[in-house]
Amino acid sequence: MFGSSEQLEETSEVPPQTSEAPPQTSEAPPQTSEAGPSSPSFRPTSFPDHVAVLNMLLEDFKELQEGPEPAPKLINNVQSKLHRIRQFVGWMSQGNTNLGKLLFLGNIGRLRGWVKSLRTNKMSLTTTLHYLKNVRQFVVFIQETPPPSSCLSKTNLKRVVRELKASIKSWVRPVVLHQMRVKGKKDATMHSxxxxxxxxxxxxxxxxxxxxxxxxxxxxxxxxxxxxxxxxxxxxxxxxxxxxxxxxxxxxxxxxxxxxxxxxxxxxxxxxxxxxxxxxxxxxxxxxxxxxxxxxxxxxxxxxxxxxxxxxxxxxxxxxxxxxxxxxxxxxxxxxxxxxxxxxxxxxxxxxxxxxxxxxxxxxxxxxxxxxxxxxxxxxxxFYTMDLTMEQARRGRLLFEQAQKEGEESVTGTKKEEEVEEGEEDQDEEMEEEEEGDSDKKEEETAEVATSSKKKCTPSVTRSRSQKSCRVMLFPLSPHKALRMSPQKALRMSPEKLTHIIRVRRNRMVERRRK
Structure with a gap:
């Protein structure tokens, strides 16, 4: 699809006139079109391998990506990455001279034309996204370690990086949708x-x-x-x-x-x-x-x-x-x-x-x-979890229908009225958990009142010395756990309601310990 890549080692044959270019060509000429003077469609571009600075940059970038002991797979990946970068540099350098100063990389209009050309080519969306990410890595590499001959300011480099990030961000949504379509095709032909x-x-x-x-x-x-x-x-x-x-x-x-x-x-x-x-x-x-x-x-x-x-x-x-x-x-x-x-x-x-x-x-x-x-x-x-099967979608619909049935029991089996009563006491649970590890000395400071199961349970209220808060104990129902609430609220409650609250909290405690 693309032209063959020239070797990086050919840096000795550098024409002397490239370093002595006229000063008026040091800046990239203004472009009338975002894609430059050529057609906006993506096509093979010639990398300026006669520029020693660019060859040295690519060689340093290659060594950084491969590391000291690269695996064969990593070597192939780095070669693909370098090929994409060379295509980008060839596009940006067209019609420019004095390339050793790297000023052509700061041409935002031409950069946008290159991004637009990627959108109109026949490559897959994931491949074009690799182009953008690889070029951003290369520009960040130049930003962190610029060559001595570079005249491209830090501000221009930041502008280029920001432009590439914005292009990558705009590419994410179509790439995700593309991945979903590919996943759908895989599911259709997946082995049983x-x-x-x-x-x-x-x-x-x-x-x-x-x-x-x-x-x-x-x-x-x-x-x-x-x-x-x-x-x-x-x-x-x-x-x-x-x-x-x-x-x-x-x-x-x-x-x-x-x-x-x-x-x-x-x-x-x-x-x-x-x-x-x-x-x-x-x-x-x-x-x-x-x-x-x-x-x-x-x-x-x-x-x-x-x-x-x-x-x-x-x-x-x-x-x-x-x-x-x-x-x-x-x-x-x-x-x-x-x-x-x-x-x-x-x-x-x-x-x-x-x-x-x-x-x-x-x-x-x-x-x-x-x-x-x-x-x-x-x-x-x-992205796999985004694509639901028919059975998963059917279970989800059933949950929606159950959630909108008035008067029905919830998934946990507790009625709405009971959930409202329990919600009034949820704010006290944190204080209960703090006191679970208290010593027996604090428990002895709490008064316990035991009543028979036939009569109404009369709660007794005492104050904790450490937190000065009230505790209500119903000994026949929960001898091992204190129920925290105000005495006025406890006295207004019926024994059946207090029994229900204690049972709910005791079940929660058991479930919490199991987890």
Whole structure:
């Protein structure tokens, strides 16, 4: 879609005339159109790689983003980020000279034209949002560490950053709606629970046959089928990402934790996407499932014939990490004659969705499953929870109807009249909680009056020395808990009402202690 990126290292061939440009060209010329003299549609633009300052800025920015020990995935992400920044710089620098002073970056009109061109292109909304965010990172980098040749003032840089932030903010709403549409399409084609169960059932039949065939005669097609069935089986159960299987090593399999009681093996994979948040990715395997991995490692050593072995369990013909596992899963899913097309992402989505719907959105069971599959529920719930299923919408409508039925009991089973009476005493609950940890000495200072259950209960009132407040005790009903209220209010109440209030507060105390 875009032109090829020029290499950053070509900084030695800098024309001397760029540093000796006429002074009248140091400022960006005024533009009659927000998009500049060219068409407002987004198109490939040439990065001015002859400017040494820009090359040095990009190289420093690249080193900052990659860090000391970048992973292959991070290197690819940084390359994509640099490509977007080069497109932006090429757009902004068109028709300008003396680019080493960076004054062309302060042209707000041309910046708005670039943003407008992003809106009219055929890229997805999330990709265009990445353009804006990456460019903002680069401008903030220049703002914090400007090169010595920069003549762009701090005020202009702040104005550019503010303009980019405003553009990003205006982009959020359509991006969220786009994500919702994508989520709706995923839900329409999501694998069912029966399909996941059928996948594991068929894999249990196919894997032993493939291992037996590979023991007799090795073919690359059978090897790919074996890897596809094994990873599809485990991905449909645990919902792990591709990286968990891709980075699983022979050493991690051999060092699996064995539990004699359940005859289980726990494999811990260290290198995966979310290891900073969740630590190692864990797979609990039965004795039969663990035997599959031991057989794969044994066959790999048999096929190598003196060639240097790969440390990864799933390997290719050169005995390095096989990065085509997704293709093998698709092929295995197709061989099982199951609906649709399966990838690690679609299987993970199905597993996470069923865990949420079956166990509840905020249940402890769902949190446990999320930790096992290294799944951040907070991230997915940002827009997943907005899209309600038919059953969830039906339950919500029922709650609305129940809330508007006059005279009916509420969800907690307490009538409205009782809730009004309880609400009059809610202000005293905080004082009750403060006194729960009081010693027995304070309780002895309270007078207790016991009356028979047949007669009306006569409350007695005393004052606490510490807070000088009144306390009413009804010994036959609640000998262990004091009821706080004014004596005049207590005397006006009937014994039945006092009994009800004590019962309600006692139940609240029990529920609070349980929590």
């Amino acid at each position: 629970m029966k399909e996941l169960q059928e996948c594991r059932r068929l894999a249990l039949v196919a894997i032993p046959k493939l291992l037996s065939q590979l023991e007799k005669h090795h073919t690359y097609l059978d090897q790919c089928s074996l890897f596809g069935y094994v990873t599809a089986y485990l991905a449909s159960l645990y919902g792990h990402r591709l990286g968990v299987f891709l980075n699983m090593t022979d050493e991690q399999v051999s060092q699996a934790v064995y539990e004699p009681e359940g005859n289980d093996y726990l494999i811990k994979v260290e290198d995966h996407k979310t290891n900073e948040s969740f630590g190692t990715a864990k797979l609990l395997l039965s004795d039969k499932e663990y035997g599959w991995f031991l057989a794969i490692i044994r066959l790999k050593r048999k096929w190598a014939k003196g060639v240097k072995l790969s440390k990864y369990v799933f390997h290719n013909t050169t005995f390095s990490a096989d990065k085509n596992l997704t293709k093998y899963v698709k092929r295995a899913w197709s061989d099982m004659k199951l609906r649709g097309e399966a990838t690690f992402t679609t299987l993970r989505t199905a597993v996470a969705t069923f865990a949420r719907d079956r166990h509840g959105e905020h249940s402890q069971e769902r949190k446990t499953l999320a930790r096992l599959m290294c799944h951040d529920t907070a991230t997915s719930d940002k």
